[in-house]
Amino acid sequence: DIQMTQSPSSMSASLGDRVTITCQASQDIGNNLIWFQQKPGKSPRPMIYYATNLANGVPSRFSGSRSGSDYSLTISSLESEDMADYHCLQYKQYPYTFGAGTKLELK
Amino acid sequence: QVQLKESGPGLVQPSETLSLTCTVSGFSLGSNSVHWVRQPPGKGLEWMGIIRSGGSTDYNSALKSRLSITRDTSKSQLFLKMNSLQTEDTAIYYCLFLFTTDSYYVDFWGQGVMVTVSS
Numbered sequence: 001d002i003q004m005t006q007s008p009s010s011m012s013a014s015l016g017d018r019v020t021i022t023c024q025a026s027q028d029i030g031n032n033l034i035w036f037q038q039k040p041g042k043s044p045r046p047m048i049y050y051a052t053n054l055a056n057g058v059p060s061r062f063s064g065s066r067s068g069s070d071y072s073l074t075i076s077s078l079e080s081e082d083m084a085d086y087h088c089l090q091y092k093q094y095p096y097t098f099g100a101g102t103k104l105e106l107k
Numbered sequence: 108q109v110q111l112k113e114s115g116p117g118l119v120q121p122s123e124t125l126s127l128t129c130t131v132s133g134f135s136l137g138s139n140s141v142h143w144v145r146q147p148p149g150k151g152l153e154w155m156g157i158i159r160s161g162g163s164t165d166y167n168s169a170l171k172s173r174l175s176i177t178r179d180t181s182k183s184q185l186f187l188k189m190n191s192l193q194t195e196d197t198a199i200y201y202c203l204f205l206f207t208t209d210s211y212y213v214d215f216w217g218q219g220v221m222v223t224v225s226s
Contacts, residue, residue: 001168031209034207034212036152038152043201043216043217043218043219044152044216046212046214049207049212050207050208050209050210050212053209053210053212055212056212085151087151087152089152089154091205091207094157094165095154095156095165095166095167095168096142096154096157097154098151098152098153098154099151100151101150101151101152
């Protein structure tokens, strides 16, 4: 199975900060990675698909990138509504696997 | 429009079997795949398995010995059964329709159903 190592597990940042969350894949997954945002009591919302594509309705301050087996979600200028949990999911092969998640809090 | 709705018991005894139903509308199970995902309280998401349009399945390696996903396309329902439940199986269980290519993405999540494993 492909392991997705997500870091950090939690972080605090200030409004306007640039924030980066990373997932490292244990095997080649190409660009087959989704980033989800999840707020308390809600279902996950897709933010980035195919590693770098912005999902519908997602603000342009969000971006996804890939460097080898490392995948990053970056928020260029943090806003209060971005406080949430973030999860990566690889869909290159079955079984699909999620990262452990990152809790993003306001400093 | 596309909708998915999970249903099932809120409380299950340890060692017993969990049975959940996902009722879908707005699309055909005979032409689309549906996933099950779960989330223990305060923890991350866990992919559980998929049933494809042709009826084949794939499962999470850690769960496959006790997990079964089936469907009734005529009723637009899919079913999750998992046996030998333990307290660690306490979670919100979601069914998920997801379709993506390199340039297109759509997903629809059910509202989720909370399942507590406790005596």
